[in-house]
Amino acid sequence: MNGPSGRITISALVAALAVVALAFVPASLPAGDNFGTSGSAARPIGDLYEGRLAVQEFISSGTEIQALTIQIATYGRHNAGKLYITVQAEVDGQWRTLAKKKFSKRKLIDNEFKEVRFRPALRVKRGQRIALSVRSDKDPSQAITWWMNPEHRAEGMRLTVDGVEQTGSAVFSVAYKRIAGTVGEIRKPLWKRMTVFLRPTGRACVAIAALVALLCFVHLVLWGAAPISSRELP
Amino acid sequence: MKNDGASITGASVQGSVLRDLTIVFALGLGVRLLWAVLTPPWTAPDEPPHFTYVAHLVEQGEIPHESSQETHPEFSEEMLESWQHTFFGRLSRAGGQAKAELAYLPVHHDYRAARRHNRAPELRRTRAAVSATAYPPFYYLFVSGGYSALYERPILSRLYAVRALSGLLGALSACFAYLLAYELRRELRFGRAVGLSMALFPMHVFITASVNNDAAVVLASTILCWLLAKVLLAEALSARLGAAIGMAAGAILMTKPSGVPVALLAGALLLWRAFPIRRSPLQVHTPNLVSLSTFALTFLSTAGAWNVYRFTAHASAEAGADTQEGRALTQFFSPAGHSFLEYLQYEFELGVGYFRRILIGTYWGNFGWLELPLPRSTEYLILASYGLALVGLIILVREQASERRKIALLACLLVFNVLFLFIAADYAFGFASTGAGVGMQGRYFFPTLSCLLCLLCFGLARIFARLRFNAAILPVLVGFVQLISLRLMLSRWYGVHIW
Numbered sequence: 001m002n003g004p005s006g007r008i009t010i011s012a013l014v015a016a017l018a019v020v021a022l023a024f025v026p027a028s029l030p031a032g033d034n035f036g037t038s039g040s041a042a043r044p045i046g047d048l049y050e051g052r053l054a055v056q057e058f059i060s061s062g063t064e065i066q067a068l069t070i071q072i073a074t075y076g077r078h079n080a081g082k083l084y085i086t087v088q089a090e091v092d093g094q095w096r097t098l099a100k101k102k103f104s105k106r107k108l109i110d111n112e113f114k115e116v117r118f119r120p121a122l123r124v125k126r127g128q129r130i131a132l133s134v135r136s137d138k139d140p141s142q143a144i145t146w147w148m149n150p151e152h153r154a155e156g157m158r159l160t161v162d163g164v165e166q167t168g169s170a171v172f173s174v175a176y177k178r179i180a181g182t183v184g185e186i187r188k189p190l191w192k193r194m195t196v197f198l199r200p201t202g203r204a205c206v207a208i209a210a211l212v213a214l215l216c217f218v219h220l221v222l223w224g225a226a227p228i229s230s231r232e233l234p
Numbered sequence: 235m236k237n238d239g240a241s242i243t244g245a246s247v248q249g250s251v252l253r254d255l256t257i258v259f260a261l262g263l264g265v266r267l268l269w270a271v272l273t274p275p276w277t278a279p280d281e282p283p284h285f286t287y288v289a290h291l292v293e294q295g296e297i298p299h300e301s302s303q304e305t306h307p308e309f310s311e312e313m314l315e316s317w318q319h320t321f322f323g324r325l326s327r328a329g330g331q332a333k334a335e336l337a338y339l340p341v342h343h344d345y346r347a348a349r350r351h352n353r354a355p356e357l358r359r360t361r362a363a364v365s366a367t368a369y370p371p372f373y374y375l376f377v378s379g380g381y382s383a384l385y386e387r388p389i390l391s392r393l394y395a396v397r398a399l400s401g402l403l404g405a406l407s408a409c410f411a412y413l414l415a416y417e418l419r420r421e422l423r424f425g426r427a428v429g430l431s432m433a434l435f436p437m438h439v440f441i442t443a444s445v446n447n448d449a450a451v452v453l454a455s456t457i458l459c460w461l462l463a464k465v466l467l468a469e470a471l472s473a474r475l476g477a478a479i480g481m482a483a484g485a486i487l488m489t490k491p492s493g494v495p496v497a498l499l500a501g502a503l504l505l506w507r508a509f510p511i512r513r514s515p516l517q518v519h520t521p522n523l524v525s526l527s528t529f530a531l532t533f534l535s536t537a538g539a540w541n542v543y544r545f546t547a548h549a550s551a552e553a554g555a556d557t558q559e560g561r562a563l564t565q566f567f568s569p570a571g572h573s574f575l576e577y578l579q580y581e582f583e584l585g586v587g588y589f590r591r592i593l594i595g596t597y598w599g600n601f602g603w604l605e606l607p608l609p610r611s612t613e614y615l616i617l618a619s620y621g622l623a624l625v626g627l628i629i630l631v632r633e634q635a636s637e638r639r640k641i642a643l644l645a646c647l648l649v650f651n652v653l654f655l656f657i658a659a660d661y662a663f664g665f666a667s668t669g670a671g672v673g674m675q676g677r678y679f680f681p682t683l684s685c686l687l688c689l690l691c692f693g694l695a696r697i698f699a700r701l702r703f704n705a706a707i708l709p710v711l712v713g714f715v716q717l718i719s720l721r722l723m724l725s726r727w728y729g730v731h732i733w
């Protein structure tokens with residue numbers, strides 16, 4: 001077993017074990033295209049208080065919205081009242097409410113990125129129009145605001161304040177629920193994702209190259225690190 | 235493995251070396267092929283201009299050069315369309331934007347258009363090779379074989395073929411790094427350790443798995459470093475060794491200027507061996523002189539041919555004396571704008587963080603268009619290993635007089651490479667005229683990467699001399715950083731999280 005063929009056999013076995021072990025490693029991949037507008041060139045959308053409503057519409061690129069994040073500002077105050085966030089989806093021309101959340105304005109931090117997580121994730125359809133509404137109660141002295149980027153324009157996005165369309169988009173981001181599991185469980189979508197630019201022949205070549213590299217690495221690690229008692233002959 | 239030094243024969247050692255080289259090569263090539271396909275198209279530094287050079291060679295049958303009569307575009311229409319299909323401008327910060335538009339490659343997108351994109355030859359033509367135009371053609375001629383072989387195939391197939399050939403050069407570099415370490419220490423484990431480390435070194439893997447002439451200059455420089463180790467340790471030089479050094483040095487000048495320091499030191503070392511100071515000039519050793527002569531001959535014939543061609547075939551009112559080298563020399567000796575003293579002050583004001591970013595950050599791993607750095611904790615780990623290795627080297631040099639010359643050679647190559655590039659490139663090309671540097675990157679210092687890896691390996695092995703597998707410390711460290719790099723890359727470009 002100490003001959004070259006024996007060593008290669010052992011190396012191959014260890015490499016195979018490594019592949020099996022890899023199958024149990026946790027992994028995840030995106031199921032939708034997380035999206036966010038940048039805060040550069042941002043300005044406030046205007047005061048949000050009782051009776052005012054800001055709505056950001058966008059097109060969903062995934063099927064399960066896990067979190068939405070908005071950048072709000074408090075004008076450096078601890079404001080009284082509540083911040084209301086509503087998520088709606090357009091179904092057959094009608095808006096259907098998917099989630100409603102409220103937060104105490106007193107606990108908001110000025111200019112923070114307020115994340116709203118949904119458990120379970122909101123089920124939507126890819127390509128479906130989604131509306132993210134933000135409103136606040138109390139009088140103007142307790143107003144908060146939402147940052148917007150007037151230079152950001154993207155297909156399917158529409159920002160309105162009290163029904164009046166604004167130029168640009170609100171500063172927000174969408175995070176879709178990921179496909180999670182072990183490498184072994186999600187190996188097919190994982191492999192497909194990592195080789196999007198390859199044709200089947202290319203994918204096969206890469207798989208073989210990776211396995212050969214692993215085998216060589218294992219072989220060198222197993223048999224290459226031990227010293228020989230005296231210096232070898234030149 | 236039997237620890238029986240007496241039973242080892244020269245033939246079996248040679249057999250072991252050849253086997254090791256095969257394994258190191260296969261590993262290096264396998265890792266590079268993986269990176270070649272995982273790195274999204276065009277998202278490696280300067281890949282578009284380098285690929286344009288290759289395409290220009292094949293499509294238009296000439297070495298690209300600036301010509302006032304050329305009407306073709308800078309980048310081919312085929313490539314520009316491929317950028318759209320592969321989201322290059324939106325995925326990467328190559329355009330200089332503060333933040334990339336896309337978090338990762340879109341999930342729900344049909345990539346068939348990108349995979350199949352292929353345009354007629356007239357839409358593949360270019361004016362020259364953009365920023366790569368001035369480079370010598372050695373590397374591009376080699377990798378153009380991949381482009382030609384898949385000429386009828388889509389552009390991405392051609393790109394991957396060229397990347398694969400580039401990766402082959404990178405894998406060969408690892409083999410010569412093995413030989414360098416083995417030449418110096420005469421122990422297989424050190425050869426394996428350094429070869430394995432170079433095969434897995436993250437930034438080297440990334441760059442050589444893309445279309446970039448760094449792959450060729452690093453190979454030529456590593457070969458030259460190995461040959462210089464032979465020069466240092468040989469009792470007498472041979473004509474064959476001189477010729478080999480001449481060819482390697484000439485090859486460096488035929489690929490990229492970043493290897494020039496190694497070529498210069500090669501000439502200096504040969505001169506020193508041929509005319510040692512302690513000897514009388516009348517006692518010059520004839521074989522060494524022959525070696526020096528063959529070096530000069532092969533060097534001039536290798537590098538000279540290209541430069542003669544360049545200055546005659548492409549001579550024009552613009553190209554005549556206004557070459558990159560000419561400008562650099564003019565700036566250095568009679569700076570039009572800023573003195574060298576101002577440059578030193580400027581560098582001092584940039585602080586330690588600047589040098590850390592260049593010599594550690596972009597050296598070990600900053601992927602994409604320098605937009606995907608390794609985690610700071612990994613950099614600290616690398617710095618700690620540098621510190622330990624330095625202590626180990628000091629102990630080694632104090633303990634073993636026989637190792638001093640070898641360590642000195644490696645250190646000289648490394649330090650001279652760094653200093654030369656800062657002075658000749660950053661100052662002469664950049665600061666002297668503009669008051670700002672050219673934007674140094676770690677990969678510019680890759681010609682002496684094998685020397686650094688040898689120093690690290692030897693130093694760490696000495697510090698941990700009591701451990702049986704002390705030579706394995708460096709490859710374990712490099713392998714660990716390689717895994718982190720792969721994970722980082724998959725996360726950024728594909729949104730895939732592993733572990």
